[in-house]
Each structure stands twice: as structure tokens, then as C-alpha cells.
Amino acid sequence: MNETIPEAPPRVEVNYADRIPNNVDLASDRRLQRAMERWQPDFLEWWRSMGPDGFQEADVYLRTAVGADPKGWAVFDYVKMPDYRWGILLAAKEEGRVIPFGRHRGEPAWQEVPGEYRAMLKRLIVIQGDTEPASVEQQRFLGRTCPSLYDLRNLFQVNVEEARHLWAMAYLLQKYFGKDGREEAEALLSRRSGDADRPRILGAFNEETPDWLSFFMFTFFTDRDGKMQLESLAQSGFDPLARSCRFMLTEEAHHMFVGESGVARVLRRTCEAMREAGIDDPHDIERVRALGVIDLPTIQKKVNFHYSVTLDLFGAEISTNAANAFNAGLKGRYRETRIDDDHQLLDATYPVLEYVDGRLQEVQEPALNAINARLLDDYIADAGAGVKRWNRVMDDYGVDFRITLPHRAFRRAVGLFAGLHVDPDGNLLDEAAWQARSADWLPSDEDNAYLLGLMEPVFEPGKYAGWIAPPKSGINRKPGDFEYVIMEA
Ligand code: BYC
Ligand code: FE
Ligand code: FE
Numbered sequence: 001m002n003e004t005i006p007e008a009p010p011r012v013e014v015n016y017a018d019r020i021p022n023n024v025d026l027a028s029d030r031r032l033q034r035a036m037e038r039w040q041p042d043f044l045e046w047w048r049s050m051g052p053d054g055f056q057e058a059d060v061y062l063r064t065a066v067g068a069d070p071k072g073w074a075v076f077d078y079v080k081m082p083d084y085r086w087g088i089l090l091a092a093k094e095e096g097r098v099i100p101f102g103r104h105r106g107e108p109a110w111q112e113v114p115g116e117y118r119a120m121l122k123r124l125i126v127i128q129g130d131t132e133p134a135s136v137e138q139q140r141f142l143g144r145t146c147p148s149l150y151d152l153r154n155l156f157q158v159n160v161e162e163a164r165h166l167w168a169m170a171y172l173l174q175k176y177f178g179k180d181g182r183e184e185a186e187a188l189l190s191r192r193s194g195d196a197d198r199p200r201i202l203g204a205f206n207e208e209t210p211d212w213l214s215f216f217m218f219t220f221f222t223d224r225d226g227k228m229q230l231e232s233l234a235q236s237g238f239d240p241l242a243r244s245c246r247f248m249l250t251e252e253a254h255h256m257f258v259g260e261s262g263v264a265r266v267l268r269r270t271c272e273a274m275r276e277a278g279i280d281d282p283h284d285i286e287r288v289r290a291l292g293v294i295d296l297p298t299i300q301k302k303v304n305f306h307y308s309v310t311l312d313l314f315g316a317e318i319s320t321n322a323a324n325a326f327n328a329g330l331k332g333r334y335r336e337t338r339i340d341d342d343h344q345l346l347d348a349t350y351p352v353l354e355y356v357d358g359r360l361q362e363v364q365e366p367a368l369n370a371i372n373a374r375l376l377d378d379y380i381a382d383a384g385a386g387v388k389r390w391n392r393v394m395d396d397y398g399v400d401f402r403i404t405l406p407h408r409a410f411r412r413a414v415g416l417f418a419g420l421h422v423d424p425d426g427n428l429l430d431e432a433a434w435q436a437r438s439a440d441w442l443p444s445d446e447d448n449a450y451l452l453g454l455m456e457p458v459f460e461p462g463k464y465a466g467w468i469a470p471p472k473s474g475i476n477r478k479p480g481d482f483e484y485v486i487m488e489a
């Protein structure tokens with residue numbers, strides 16, 4: 001895998017002369033410009049207190065979106081994170097775009113908020129916006145234990161881009177939702193991940209990301225929910241939301257890369273160390289850990305944890321909220337315009353796995369109610385393809401172990417399977433069997449303590465912690481010993 005710059009959306013001319021970089025002609029809307037300029041210091045205050053702990057004066061080799069460069073949409077240069085040019089970037093407007101699905105299918109896409117759907121639309125934007133700063137908060141302390149400067153830089157790249165995604169949603173709220181939009185934009189800065197009194201909105205965003213394996217799992221699994229949700233919102237009949245999300249998706253590709261390549265490098269290092277030590281049995285955890293690497297069964301447990309937490313982010317499989325949002329033309333399906341059907345789903349059905357008569361079986365549901373179930377299916381397929389690529393590492397080393405995704409009903413707290421006890425193979429268990437076995441499937445306190453114990457920082461250029469292999473190539477083709485982060489003097 002190489003670090004590639006995704007295909008540029010056409011004609012994203014960014015005005016960097018303004019205090020807030022933008023390609024939405026911010027200067028022509030004085031009311032909005034004032035609102036955003038009032039929000040900007042509050043954002044910076046949030047970044048300084050809840051963004052990466054330390055490193056704020058370090059020079060970080062970051063990618064910044066500029067859009068005018070014909071070879072790509074981004075430039076790489078050293079930046080101090082608080083000086084990152086966060087701004088408002090929308091994908092180019094498509095002339096004559098129509099609403100692609102739902103009851104308004106074929107009507108011109110909305111350039112202003114459709115009054116009858118105002119509340120529903122605002123809720124979607126607020127929930128999307130809330131996840132972005134939440135992830136930065138969750139990853140706040142990881143810099144201290146980075147396995148290399150390369151990884152440190154990637155963490156910070158992800159963090160500044162998630163913060164820019166927050167800007168994207170704050171812009172929509174302030175431009176299109178008046179006074180309560182401004183209040184919601186402020187509230188995005190005042191909730192806190194994991195806080196008992198004012199938590200972030202969705203479950204997974206209140207979990208901890210205490211170690212780097214968790215970070216790679218998060219960017220593989222949870223950022224991938226981001227990708228699926230953004231793809232669905234990129235179809236929206238509300239054109240400013242669609243264009244915002246389309247641009248965010250170009251940044252999201254890097255987050256997928258960080259997660260997938262990060263876990264692959266951990267697997268590679270473990271397999272390599274096992275081979276050097278002549279260990280054939282991946283389940284000989286004691287001997288593998290004695291090598292200072294992460295045993296494969298623990299990696300599987302982390303997969304089980306992050307996958308199940310992330311599946312809950314899709315909401316209930318059968319959802320009238322999702323049906324209403326689709327019908328209204330606000331949130332579509334994954335790659336809506338490539339689906340060959342009526343895009344209204346008036347008579348269609350969709351197969352959904354459900355718990356009926358004491359067992360799990362497929363039921364044909366009205367497709368409109370099964371919008372979340374379908375997106376979940378698309379997500380599972382997308383994540384599964386990545387897992388298949390991970391397993392090539394074990395093939396390369398002749399190690400007899402497969403990473404697998406647990407059954408979709410495993411350890412769910414939201415939706416059709418909430419409250420059931422289901423093992424990773426999809427077998428229903430009673431309470432006693434679950435209590436007896438669940439420690440085999442989920443990271444124990446001891447496993448987590450082992451991972452934390454490995455997290456000794458490595459700040460020397462070109463050097464890597466002993467539990468992770470170096471990447472195949474550098475960022476922007478930089479050499480192996482490139483100093484991606486130059487610490488403050
Ligand atoms: N935790 O009909 P339901 C990303 C609530 S990640 C807590 O089941 P619906 C990123 C739900 O709010 C992508 N509450 O579901 C990744 C509702 O409450 P109300 C984020 C939950 O509405 C990494 C009630 O349960 N973007 O970008 O069809 C790093 C019943 O709702 C949860 C979006 O999610 C939960 N897990 O679908 C950085 C897109 N699940 O209203 C960033 C916008 C459900 O009855 N959001 N509830 O009080 C949506 O499209 C939908 O709100 C959801 C839920 C898909 C989240
Ligand atoms: Fe994001
Ligand atoms: Fe992301």
C-alpha cells in the first residue's frame with residue numbers, strides 16, 4: 001500500500017488570503033463570515049485543550065488541501081498544528097444536479113434548507129459533526145507513546161483532518177440554520193468524549209483509545225463507518241451537505257490507509273518475530289509475548305471489540321428515522337446513483353437477518369425500513385475486503401492463523417441483536433455460557449495492560465518500536481529516516 005492522493009474533485013479553488021481559507025466565497029456573506037470568525041477562537045481553544053496533548057509547537061510534516069495544484073489537491077509542508085489552515089472546502093458544484101432518490105427524486109437539488117425537513121437535516125449534521133471532535137479527544141494522549149515519528153505524523157494528520165470535518169459541519173450549521181445553528185456549532189465544542197455529564201452523542205465515540213493498536217483498529221473500523229455515512233450523505237438532495245461530504249471523503253481515504261496499514265504492520269512484525277524464534281503455534285501466547293510483540297489472538301480480540309462497537313453506529317437495522325431521511329431525500333444509500341432500482345423503494349423488500357422464534361433467520365422487510373441494514377451490509381463487505389488483505393501477511397510467513405470478523409450479532413448494544421448473547425460464530429448462548437466464554441473473545445484487563453506496557457515512545461527518525469514493522473514507503477515518497485515531526489527546541 002502506498003500513500004496516494006485520491007482523485008481531486010475538480011476546480012476546488014481555495015482562497016487562502018482570507019482569515020478562514022474557503023472556496024465558498026465567504027467574504028461575500030458578511031453575516032456568516034462574522035459568525036465563523038467568532039467561532040474560530042472557540043475552536044482553537046478547544047483544539048489547544050482537547051487536541052493532541054503536547055506537540056503543539058512541533059513542526060509536523062502535514063498535508064494541507066489547496067486544490068489548485070494540477071498534480072493533486074494537497075501540498076505537504078512543515079506546519080505547527082495550531083497554524084494548520086482549517087477551512088471550509090466543498091467539492092465543486094454540479095450544474096443541474098437533481099435529488100437522486102426518495103419522494104422528491106428528479107427535482108432540482110436544494111440549495112437552501114427545505115423547511116419541512118429542517119429538524120431532520122439539522123440532526124443528521126449535528127450527529128455527523130459530533131463524531132469528528134470526539135475522535136480527536138479520544139486520541140489526545142497517543143502522541144506520548146508513538147511507535148515512530150512516521151506514525152506520530154499520521155496521527156496528527158488524521159487529527160487535523162477530523163478537526164476540519166468539524167469545520168465542515170459547523171459551517172453548514174452556521175450558514176443554513178440561523179441562531180440555533182450557531183448554538184449547535186458551539187455545542188459541538190462543548191460536549192466531551194467519555195464525559196458522564198455531557199458525553200458525545202454516539203456510543204463508540206465515548207470509548208477510550210488508550211494504545212496504538214486501538215488507534216489502528218479505530219481508524220480501520222470506526223473511520224470506515226465515517227466513510228459509509230459520508231457516502232450516504234454525499235448523495236443528499238441538500239446540495240451543500242452533499243458537496244461537503246464529497247470533499248471530506250477525499251481526506252477519509254488517508255484514515256482508512258492508516259488503519260489498514262497500521263494493523264498489517266503489527267501482524268507482519270509478529271509473524272516475523274515468531275519465525276525468527278521458531279514458534280509455530282500462534283496460541284503460545286506466553287512465548288510470543290516474551291518476544292515483545294503482540295500475539296495474534298489478542299489482535300483478534302481487538303478486532304472483535306472494535307468491530308462490534310462500530311456496527312452499533314449504524315443505528316437500528318430496521319429504522320423509521322432512516323426511512324424518513326431517505327424518503328425526504330436527505331440521506332441516501334451507499335453509491336445510490338449506481339444502484340439499479342427505482343430509488344424510491346415504494347414496493348421493494350430487503351433481506352434482513354433477525355432473531356425470530358428463538359433463532360437467527362432472514363426476513364424480507366420493506367426496503368425503506370431496512371436502509372440502515374443495507375448500509376451495514378455494505379460496511380461488512382468493505383471491512384471484510386480489508387481483513388482479507390491482512391490475512392495475506394500470515395500467508396507470506398506461513399503462519400497458520402486467520403483474522404476473521406465476528407458474526408454481526410456478536411456483542412451488540414443497538415438494533416435487532418441488542419441484549420442477545422451470541423458468540424463470534426453466530427451461535428446463541430445463554431447468560432451463563434456467555435459469562436463463561438466472553439473473556440476468550442474480548443480483550444481482558446491483562447491483555448490491555450500488556451498492550452499499554454509495550455507503548456514506549458520512539459522519537460528517533462527512521463526507528464520503530466519493536467512490536468510494529470516499518471511502513472513499505474514513506475509519506476510523499478520521503479526516505480526512511482525522514483524527520484516527520486521536529487520537536488520544539
Ligand atoms: N449510540 O432509528 P435509529 C465518523 C440513537 S462516523 C447512541 O436506531 P438512525 C467518524 C439515535 O440517535 C459517522 N445512540 O437510528 C469516524 C436515535 O436517537 P433519537 C458519523 C444511538 O437514526 C471516525 C435512536 O437511537 N455520522 O464520521 O436511523 C472518526 C434511534 O435511532 C446510536 C453519522 O452517523 C449509537 N450507536 O441512525 C471521526 C451520520 N445509534 O433521535 C469521524 C449521521 C442510534 O431517537 N447520523 N442511536 O433521540 C445518522 O445517519 C444516524 O443518526 C445514525 C443512527 C446512523 C447514527
Ligand atoms: Fe471525519
Ligand atoms: Fe476519518
